[in-house]
Amino acid sequence: MNERPIGQQSVTVRHEPVQARAAQRVEALLDAAAAVVVEHGIEHLTTALVAERAGASIGTVYRYFPDRVAVLVALAERNLERLRHALERVLAAPHETWADATDAVIGAMVDTFREVPSFRSLRTGEGLDLGPSAREQVAPQFADRIAEYVLERWGIELDEAGRESLVLAVGGLDALVTYAFLHDPHGDPRYLALGRMCAMQHLTAAFGDPVTADDPRDGAPIT
Template sequence: MNDRSSPAPSVTVRNEPVQARAAHRIEALLDAAAAVVVEHGIEHLTTALVAERAGASIGTVYRYFPDRVAVLVALAERNLERMRLAIERVLIVDHPSWPEAMDAIVGAMVETFREVPSFRMLRTGEGLDLGPQHREAVAPLFVDDMVEYLQERWGIETDAEQRQRLELGIGGLDALVTYAFLHDADGDPRYLQMGVQLAQAQIGELFPTERPATAQR
């Protein structure tokens, strides 16, 4: 073994604890921010309240977030990632039919609203007035996830028109699930059911209800 290659791993080892501590601090600050949003509302969130809730100095907050908008953006990004992970966990299950898969996707969305602090108020940040910062639409991201799922699990290729129908269905479903949680912490079941019906009407007819034999696993 060449002796000159040995110092390289030691640099990584020295850096890893620092990176881990920074990641832990950021998560703790975002947890604090979520608690502030739940207790006081988005409009009242400040970096000072985040620091107080996290038991950190204001300098620690500013080390990672220059202002309250940056905190909200980071929290919204984390919410989006948690929603995507929840749906991904559903999509790796081998559902026997498309309607069952759709029901499971809605279930994952509902649980995210219920279980992730601040999600009801902040969601993924699309509705935030962030000044010069622009939040991209979320539905196309989920369309990409769904297209991959349909191809890998069902052997279905989607064209541009089907992708547009998927985006409309996902967007409408998201809007109704969001409204279901607007005044009900558990989600108004009437609007949740309406969301399922809309998604199935908009999306379900595009694809077979049973998995094609060639796509069986």
């Protein structure tokens, strides 16, 4: 007989549906929070407004988020994941040169600002005032991923100075793209162009002149 010890219960049936419903509820609450941020601004977001916008009780909000800061942090994390996924889609393609890859990355950033609600005002949450626990800087994280892509695609390995130039390129680009969307929901093309120009200057210092995978720089190996 297939007997179960006394007191032991099966847990294979209900957990997945419950977890799925909870995840859907959290997504709905974050969608509502994004709408509140867009309409009223970060400083005016409250758990009560989130509940009202989501058509939920305030108790439902508190079940997942203890306060408004927790809501903003979760929304910022979701924004970061959406930006990271956009970047990964871009880097899944075998671009001819690192300049082509850069243009694709910039395009992905601009699309994220245009298409993800709350991204213009909240971005990835680096500007949130969280007291002693500041959010981790995003530019070095994306610089690491880009450096990995460039090494795999063109065999370009960065030294310390090159790594610094790459981080400056990503951080400066982020700042100028952010400013481009400060007063223009579509992105002021002047600042977008300036962001690309500044990024290209720093990236050229890091990677050298753009070359194709068939024409490696200084004979560097191509993987």
